[in-house]
Amino acid sequence: MRRSLIAANWKMHKKIDEGLSFITGLKEKYPRTHPVEVVICAPFTMLFALAEKALGSGISIGAQNLYWEKKGAYTGETSGQMIVDAGCEYVIIGHSERRQYFHETNVEVNKKIKAAHAERLNVIFCIGESLTEREAGQTFTVVQKQLIEGLEGISEDALESITLAYEPIWAIGTGVTATPEQAGEVHTFIRKLIREQFSDPAAEKMRILYGGSVKPGNVDQLMALDDIDGGLVGGASLELSSFLQLINFKSS
Numbered sequence: 001m002r003r004s005l006i007a008a009n010w011k012m013h014k015k016i017d018e019g020l021s022f023i024t025g026l027k028e029k030y031p032r033t034h035p036v037e038v039v040i041c042a043p044f045t046m047l048f049a050l051a052e053k054a055l056g057s058g059i060s061i062g063a064q065n066l067y068w069e070k071k072g073a074y075t076g077e078t079s080g081q082m083i084v085d086a087g088c089e090y091v092i093i094g095h096s097e098r099r100q101y102f103h104e105t106n107v108e109v110n111k112k113i114k115a116a117h118a119e120r121l122n123v124i125f126c127i128g129e130s131l132t133e134r135e136a137g138q139t140f141t142v143v144q145k146q147l148i149e150g151l152e153g154i155s156e157d158a159l160e161s162i163t164l165a166y167e168p169i170w171a172i173g174t175g176v177t178a179t180p181e182q183a184g185e186v187h188t189f190i191r192k193l194i195r196e197q198f199s200d201p202a203a204e205k206m207r208i209l210y211g212g213s214v215k216p217g218n219v220d221q222l223m224a225l226d227d228i229d230g231g232l233v234g235g236a237s238l239e240l241s242s243f244l245q246l247i248n249f250k251s252s
């Protein structure tokens, strides 16, 4: 059985005191026995403070990016080692905003995944097509290329620390959510690819999150699908009240 995961992606939002009061409130409402795993991926500036606050609560803290070198003259970059040192257990890699605005390629995404694995960081590896690609009927080929190139040289053992997130770019921050049918067919396709590239057990174990305008009003419907194992949530993760509704989705 795959344990569901709801991950907050705060992107470039919140100051340290806002992050801390969110974690304080979340801890009060998140019993350690909660069936859904929870990860808060926050800006770098507050990771250390949040990890300290979350200690012992079962809530994990994650970064939103890393650089693949361990250390050196790379002004402005943060290594996996540093992210672990700050108390994080997770890192998001390959988010579409990084691919789009910072021109990250599949090759770079692959280096980052390997660097994260070397530090024993759990990875939330994002893939997904743009609206133009969807309309041109390229959804499956784009997702397949991102997945295969991103996981190039990754062993089946290393795969255990990876959670995939299918995030159609046209659904991110737009209020437009993929219908359960649209999301479901891509999730099923992704699981099939993992089966072909690795094995049946690897495909069965792999968690595949959906991301793109997940909110309290659609979370139950999306999470009810067999191949959807949780969500990566931007906008609706910023307010504690809506985030609590998400982690308590109905089938959980």
Ligand code: PGA
Pocket: 009, 167, 171, 172, 173, 174, 175, 211, 212, 213, 214, 232, 233, 234, 235, 236
């Ligand atoms: P959204 O963002 O929930 O605001 O659409 C999701 C994401 O970018 O991970």
